[in-house]
Amino acid sequence: MQKIGVFVCWCGSNIAATVDVAAVAEALGKQPGVVYATDYQYMCSASGQNLIKDAIRDYGLTGVVICACSPRMHEATFRKTISSAGLNPYMLEIANIREQCSWIHKDREEATKKAITMGTAAIAKVQLNTPLTQMKSPVTKRALVIGGGIAGMQTALDIADAGFEVDIVEKKPTIGGKMAQLDKTFPTLDCSSCIVTPKMVDTAANEKITIFSYAEVENVTGFIGNFKATIKQKPRYVDAEKCTGCGLCTTKCPSKKSLNEFNMGLNTRTAIYIPFAQAVPLVATIDPDACIKLKTGKCGLCEKVCEAGAIDYAQKEELIEREYGAVVVATGYNQIKPVQYEEYLYNQSRDVVTSLEFERLMSASGPTAGHLQCPSTGKLPRHIVFIQCVGSRGTACREKPYCSKVCCMYTAKHAMLVKDHYPEVECTVFYIDVRTPGKNFDEFYRRAVEQYGVHYIKGMVGKVEQGDGCLKVQASDLLDNRQLHLEADMVVLAAAIEPDPSARKIGTMLTASMDTNDFFSEAHAKLRPVESPTAGVFLSGMCQGPKDIPETVSQASAAASKVIGVLSKDFLLSNPCIAHSDPTLCNGCSQCQNVCAYGAISYEDQMVVDKGVRETRRVAVVNEAICQGCGACTVTCPSGAMDLKGFASNQIMAEVDAICN
Amino acid sequence: MAIDREMILQISGVNPKLCMKCGKCSGTCPAYDGMEYHPHQFVSMVENANLEPLLASESLYTCLSCMACIQRCPRQVEPAKLIEAVRLAVIRQQGCDHLLPDELPALLDPELPQQAIVTAFRKYKK
Structure with a gap:
């Protein structure tokens, strides 16, 4: 029998307002095995933790139950607490009476009753807890960055700066990403190429960084510290070593x-x-x-x-195997092709372009060498209409439900650039809301209106029609309460941005979770914004959600620092709550091997002593370094041989019994 | 029964709270210039229960029910359905001033010949 201490947290008023914490402590104090029970205002505070440590020493506790918030929040905190008082950190159970009780109930009496039940279950489980030890696994001191845009480059440069090797895998023939395609950047209007191309050169010149361009990540296996990736190098039909780029x-x-x-x-x-x-x-x-x-x-x-003799038509696809300690996803974004918006004539008129296309039309390295021309006539447009939120912020099937975040700012930038070069060109922006949260952002937008005379009209364009030598734009002006019929030479659509289509495949490969829009999910929206919930996988840039260049660069550096945190360790401690198989019960059916998502289970012939009989049997063996403790094998095993340490079947049944009694 | 916001919402099945006030419905509407109240105003006036001006407005009958606003609304608000519901509510109310058969005997003048009463019913039944 364990000697158990129960600690009920008020969480300020978060729990105490709905749950009678004193009554919970009193009721749980009467449970078998409980030698000490108390409640306290903030159990996670220094004094709360000292209360636990003192009780462990004074009462000789062997197990601890904490009724507080979700274990996702403070399990690690309390494990350290009891560990510092000499207990094995896995002799702790947390009853989540905040998220799963006080926050979701209104009736105090019922919530208190439920909290007591949850505490009772945790006590029943801790009775059966056994001390567990974390395993050590070595760390491969190299990082993989998937995507070579500004996010991937910044992450790679920062990791390389700390002295670690980095591989960038970029599916296009060049790194640089979308930023290399942009003309100017907001809110400073500095030239995008002038700041991104030196970064590209730095990345290539860095001896710690290897760039696999025109390559894709084909497969990733393993776990934090020990990933194995297969990189598919697509054939260029040009020997990259020999080619001088003379053109x-x-x-x-x-x-x-x-x-x-x-x-x-x-x-x-x-x-x-x-x-x-x-x-x-x-x-x-x-x-x-x-x-x-x-x-x-x-x-x-x-x-x-070719004077260098670099052309090689016989080049074949190549598969490269590399090992990594951490993976950074920097797969970036695309702007949607608004082909479903027939009302805007995107398919029918060459003068209706997306903003990224407009960016190329304005760029000195673009198809018109930076001279603004209507694509259909080659003449300078007299009037350009900008339409915001095309495909963003909608619920219909062709729409994205989110705000694409960067469009308000780049549209102001586009209009300003046009006015800067061609003051006689009229610019009209149709907006729903102008969203400019950022340093110097609103000032920038106001400058477009006040200094450059860009017409901002609150309303939306209903349709664009082909007129006689122009485009006819029909729109509403909500503030003047009238319908407008304008003639324009060009229409620029601020089309929604979406994650790159390769992201879904990479997410599946890395078992990294994604949201319904195919953006990668972060481990915690506020406190772990650059980490994927999958250990060792980090997020950089637009793959996690819409963001502008400064935000992308900040996140890229943050992801790099997280990677450096992993790579700078010689060993990682793994989760000891993993599966193990009882060879005397295993019937060798292989079902566990089939369901294991991590490839942690193999079968081997073992000498088994069962009821005094020695025989060789084919039994399941769990690779402790690879097992993630998901428990899929334990519920699949028909003979009950597979069990999970820390979440053993008898522990779960004890909890269920405690709830039912 | 008085026409109120709930009645309009029930008839139309539209949730005006979905509206993000982008004005694409009014930007789309081909009958805009003939209207006193425009599609986006319909949505907002129903949401704010400001129904009196709508019920009296000719705009109800200016809507062509072309459904372009429904087609293009990014948030699936369906303004044309809302306009249709207000129109229906007004039309239904036009029947509300009929007398019930039970109320008739008390109103009848015993001096009046039966034939005149029947003729009057025929004549004024509309």
Whole structure:
């Protein structure tokens, strides 16, 4: 029989307002095995923790039950507390009488009764607790960063700065991401390329960083400190070591009709291409869907002109195996193609563009070399209409339910840039709300209105029609209570942003949870915003939710510091609450192996002594370093051989019995 | 029965609280210029139980029921259904001033010939 102490927390008024804590302590004090029971205002405070430590010493407690908040909140805190008083940290049970009781009930009497029941169950469980010891596992001192945009680069640079090796896996032929496509950045209007391309060069030059560009993560197994990844290096058909990036091949290639991805498909590129002049690595890549040589076997012009002899049509896909201690997801975002918005003519008129396309039209490295032109006529537009929240903030099936966060600011930026270069061009912005929370953000937007004379109209565009040499825009002006019929030469849609489609596959691979919009979920919305709930997986940038560049960079550095925290340890302590199999009960059915999501269970032949008979049997063995303690095997096992330490079947049954009595 | 907010919500099945006041319905509406109260105002006036002006307005009959606002509303508020519900409520109320058969005998003048009474019923039944 254990000597159990029960500690009931008030959590200020969080618990005490709904639950009669003194009555709970009194009732639980009468339970068998309980030698001490008390209540206290804040059990997690220093004095609350001292109360527990003193009681352990004074009453010689062997088990502790704390009736307080969720174990997700303070289990680790209280384990340390009892451990410092000499108890094994796993001799603790927490009854969650806050989230699961006081917060969800109104009736004080019923809530008190329920709290007592929950405490009784915890007492019944702790009776059967056994001391557990954490295992040590070594740490591979290298990090994997998936995605080479500004988030991935910043994370990699910060990790490398701390002296650890980092691999960046980028699926495109160059790193740089979306930021390399932007013209200017808000709210300072500084040139995006001028700040991101030096970062790209730094990343490539850093001897601790290895860039796998034009590559994808194919598979990840393992656990924190010991991940194994398979990286698929797609064939470039160009030897990246030999290629000098001179670009001669791109001038000779006869296949010129592929859409240029870097310019959002606004112009074309050749089949062998360098994405843009500052690409890193500055290496040509052959698009196998467009290359005449690869498709028909005839051509080979690029090979003939390449002085470095870098062209290699026989290049094959390569699989690279690497080991990592931590993984950072930095898969970024895409802007939706608003093809479902027929009312805005995106499909029908070339003069209706998304804001990312407009960004390329304004950029000096874009298809028009920075000269603003209507895509259909090549003439300077007289009037540009900007439409906000296209596809954001809606509940209909074509809409995203969230605010894309960056559109208000970049639209103000676009309008200002247009007015800056071409003061005669009229700019009209239709908005629902102007959301500018950020340092110098509202001032920036007000400058667009007050200094640049951008027309902001509260209302929404109902439809855009093709007029005679212009676009006819019909919209509401809610403040003036009238319907507007405007003529515009260009319409710019602030289309919603969404996570990159590769994110879902990577999330599944890493068993990292995602929300319904395919953004990665953080471990705690406030207190652990850059960690995935899966240990060793960290989040950087837009893959976790819409954010602007400064926020992305902050989060990238935060994720890096978390990674450094893991990699700087020589050993990690693992969770001892893991599965183990009783070889005398195991019937060798392999069902546990089939359900194990972590590949922790294998079968081997073992000498088993069962009822005095020695025989060799095929039995399940759990790899303690890989098991995450999810318990799937214990409920699957038909013979009851599989059990979970700390959550043993008899402990769970004791809890159920305590609740039923 | 007086027309109130709850009645309109019940007939229409619309929840005006979903509205984020973007005004796309009014930006879309082809009958906008003929209306005294516009689609977004319908939603807001019903939500605020400000029904009197709506009930008396010709705007009820200006709506073409083209459903463009329903099609394009990002938040699935369905303003046309709300307008239809107000219109229905007004039409239904037009029947509320009829007399019930039981109330008739007390009102009848015994001096009046039966035939005249029957003729009057036929004549004025609408």
